[in-house]
Amino acid sequence: MVDTAPRTHNSARKASDAQGARSGTSGSGRAGTLTPKVDVAALETQLLGDWADVRRAARELAGRPDMQKVEGLSLADQRARTFGQLSLLVENGQVHRAFPKDVGGEEDNGGNIAGFEELVAADPSLQIKSGVQWGLFGSAIVQLGTERHHQKYLPDIMSLKTPGAFAMTEIGHGSDVASAATTATYDPETQEFVINTPFKGAWKEFLGNAGNDGIAAVVFAQLISKGVNHGVHAFYVPIRDADGAFLPGVGGEDDGLKGGLNGIDNGRLHFTNVRIPRTDLLNKYGDVAEDGTYTSPISSPGRRFFTMLGTLVQGRVSLDGSAVVASKIALTIAIRYAAERRQFASGDGGGEEQVILDYQRHQRRLLPLLATTYAASFAHEVFLHKFDDVFSGATDTDADRQDLETIAAALKPLSTWHALTTLQEAREACGGAGFMTANRLTSLRADLDVYVTFEGDNNVLLQLVSKRLLTDFSKQFAHADAGVLARYAVTQAADRAYHAGLRSLGQTVRDFGSTARSVGWLQEASTQRELLTDRVEAMVAEVATALRPASKLSKKDAADLFNSQQNQLIEAARAHGELLQWEAFSDALEQTPDADTRQVLTWLRDLFGLGLIEKHAAWYLMNGRLSPQRAQAVTAYIDRLLRRIRPHAVDLVNAFGYGPEHIRAEIATGVEAERQSEAREYYRRLRESGEAPIDEKTLTKKKRP
């Protein structure tokens, strides 16, 4: 095992052992005591998942100093550095995996994403800028273009000879792409499309590579031919000449400084009757003949639009995975530090100061985030497989694509918000040290911030999930009346291991159980699954019931009614995403061969599941799913789980497998423990010298009779 383990693992393991020795709370399982021992190497391998080799290679690259973020650079220098790193990626053969084989690619979609995700450990700007170039700009040509575009444009995109922007978002319509106002009007006389920005709200905005580097763009515009608007399509449009000046008719501005990701030159673009050849319409899902006749393999304009957008789901896949990577780095820093840092003597003075991870509050702050990170990590692996299956064509039906989009819309919001929460809690848990740039957390947080609103605003994505849930619900109950709907019971098709949509329990959960058996009941996976599943189901049923009258209302009143349920719908979608995470975590337990490790991971899964139930306890209580006694038992059992998991916390972050070259935080290097041993040694010598001053408090006490 040791022979095949990667270098990062070995260093992590060594740190873990040192840790255990220092804190005296870990590693006691070896002698056969009751405390299980996590097999860190095996767990690391499990977490690396099926694209382990790609991830290891990408981590090695991310560990190179020349690939890493340098803090405090000027805007221009930071951008130049990131652009230079893109060339290094090309040189190192990191960017070809997803491209078609006939242009030198590997058509390995899953591996491609897995590799890119790991780049967040080097610099999120590098990850996102390469995502813009190859994941959006290049991928749009792969997915929306056809053979002629592949041959003509992909080689220079892959080599970075053509840096490009993905010009979809307009300032007037962020997440509402269908309402884009840029037009591409076909002129049959010249056989050209005329790309035009009709007003300022239609400027393309926030585009990576548009501020400076991009010489071309994939522009999304309303395709108009013969006086008919066929909806949003994508066009290949050159924007800058060899000297970096805008081509005639093209204009733009630099977005300048942002809250993070300043290695990327975001900017705005606008077009004044810019003419491009007819053949530069990316015509896979819609084409215009020389005479202007429009044809499409998908007759419904709505379905065509969503199919085109659906091909771009990989951005969400990679953000989900990158958010998990960032969370892992944050927790590695905060938990290693918390396992060393001592503050305040336990009892009223005298005793040695306590390691802060031994404080209940500190455990409450960090360990549930650790559990959620594991859940998100396992869920991402399932998601990545689903993506790979669809994009490789292995399982690529309409239903598969819809499932993939639902999973993306459910998981990306949860993991990106979780990353921000985790980075912030980790920063606060490290106190003032957490605020120092040298300790990484604030920088990562600033860069990750925008992940929650780009590639689909999180709140908008969750509404997509809720629409799917409502659709599934209405399919199941097309003819049921409202009374039945509120408490329906249908068995779910059991043949889909990771079903993306709404699922049903055989029965509504009702808590009639005794308090005495509460903990045993809560520990059961089936209990957690039922409680989590039932909540999604019941929330959706409740909204669906409330929405029933909508069909009889005016458009305005129906919209108001829908709006009155919006918050509940989004919460239902969030609950659904949490359930997907929980299921992925539970499935992963079955793939953990080592019994000790499985035991610790089961506690962690329970902490995740019961943490969700505690968070939503009010709902469970109001809806009779938990008795007040059982709800209190949830919290009590969580407290017990925290104490159980605490000795394994350092092992659990070491299993993430990131070495010091990825963590790059001074406080995670053992410096705190060194300072403490120096201090202890000082006081020991002082005591032995007989010259230690007497504490006035002691003196005062002695003086008293």
Added chain:
Amino acid sequence: MVDTAPRTHNSARKASDAQGARSGTSGSGRAGTLTPKVDVAALETQLLGDWADVRRAARELAGRPDMQKVEGLSLADQRARTFGQLSLLVENGQVHRAFPKDVGGEEDNGGNIAGFEELVAADPSLQIKSGVQWGLFGSAIVQLGTERHHQKYLPDIMSLKTPGAFAMTEIGHGSDVASAATTATYDPETQEFVINTPFKGAWKEFLGNAGNDGIAAVVFAQLISKGVNHGVHAFYVPIRDADGAFLPGVGGEDDGLKGGLNGIDNGRLHFTNVRIPRTDLLNKYGDVAEDGTYTSPISSPGRRFFTMLGTLVQGRVSLDGSAVVASKIALTIAIRYAAERRQFASGDGGGEEQVILDYQRHQRRLLPLLATTYAASFAHEVFLHKFDDVFSGATDTDADRQDLETIAAALKPLSTWHALTTLQEAREACGGAGFMTANRLTSLRADLDVYVTFEGDNNVLLQLVSKRLLTDFSKQFAHADAGVLARYAVTQAADRAYHAGLRSLGQTVRDFGSTARSVGWLQEASTQRELLTDRVEAMVAEVATALRPASKLSKKDAADLFNSQQNQLIEAARAHGELLQWEAFSDALEQTPDADTRQVLTWLRDLFGLGLIEKHAAWYLMNGRLSPQRAQAVTAYIDRLLRRIRPHAVDLVNAFGYGPEHIRAEIATGVEAERQSEAREYYRRLRESGEAPIDEKTLTKKKRP
């Protein structure tokens, strides 16, 4: 009224009217309809509070471009700019207010803090750097020193001739100041103190002005004389010579880049047997005679220590106020934008797009934060008065000081966390635009981040509050047995309007009410007060009961028992702080003369109070304080309140009184509405021209039979 209103009000009012006209949802109250109309000018005056003139003057200063943050500067340039701004503060007579009259000050403690808080609108670095210079370094000499120090040091500190550091925190002991390891050993032969840093963990760390500018420091060290350690005292220690080089025996390092506040040169200091005159001990609370005899007006070393620290509470006062200012700016940006920005047509297409503040979810995201900001603002005004009363000597008993410290420890955590939550939600609510530095939010958030862990880590402060609550509890029930404790009932002394400590209800709240009357019941202030008060009381009682056996346990077991209650204790302290905010908000309603405005503020107060009850609904349900029906009514009523408050949202942020020179966010200037009217005009002309393309969807529908 208009004549006396400040300029910022006028501009805000104009924006409000324009807003109302544009959105068509506000301002209808004038014609005597049922919708009340907020008197923005009067509300602005009420919010400005009793130090209105100081705040207006400080805002005028904060509105000057030369006082404001410039984004994207190098570390060196940003520091130089902030230091230069400190000189501008001196030139403008902004820094003398809190200093003694005999050195040219005004001894106006409340006004001083009120003025400094407003500087956060210019640049948080400026606020905190001036806080370091005059609020910590200078104030320590005022509060801990005596006449000789005042005369000798204060003039040059006030004029900035002596920039200085406040050297309290050590890297080994952040919030645990009593454990500081730096020593100041008295040498009677030379009548000097020898300041020494015994090991690396004792380096003074994160000190503003220490990285570069400081030429002196107030150093906190264990005072040792005649072989006795008298605990932590403060000493005046020169650290740099005229050329900026460290003096002999002094060393240090620059902390470099931070997550924010980079206008401040934080750094580390250490001392190797640095000798200072005996008379440079700041000797108000403890002195050493020439022969080394130690004397103090406070005999208990513990009480002496807390008294000394207590004089430095003003840092917490000003952070609380600054956090409120930042929250107000954030909400002004996000709510003005949300009242203009339109996304997605209501119904299924066709209609005009909906203003995003009309979406339930958007209201749920922003309006509760608005309510909390009002609560925090009113609570801060009470807090500032309490501080001024104590520091002016108007009401300066031990009990007053303890109350002040409890209020500080309760409110500063809540308001600083709230500011981060608000800045982040505001940034996300503005989408990609919120991430642009030009829209201010990310920059403010980065600068405010450290507010939650400095001047007392928020989690540590809340533990101070909980200790006070436990002490109050044990005083009330010194002889009660555990059974009684759990459900005790005592009437509270009614003569203290804003009691800082634990209060008691006449009886435990029990919900036996009918569902039908729920809303009326929830609207009553007495209901909200009882529910909020009862929760704090019951949580403290529960913990106290659990801790009863501690006195009979070993020190280790007692510490473990205490630790098992830590999370609950912190939550009780948070609930106590929320109650203080709620009470301040409720008291403020009585000072709102205009009936319409009072109506809207009452809704806002109810949103705040019921929001707290909804957040803690699980507790109320588990403990029988709310029936499931009533708990559901809380959420339903909150939804109703959101709809009621929404038309007044823009007025409510305009009443904060910040002009464009303070807000400095492009998206809050009306640019979005301009873009929309340009777009509308374009489409209108297109329709009229008869050249508008036909939508393929319409065409498809028409083709169908």
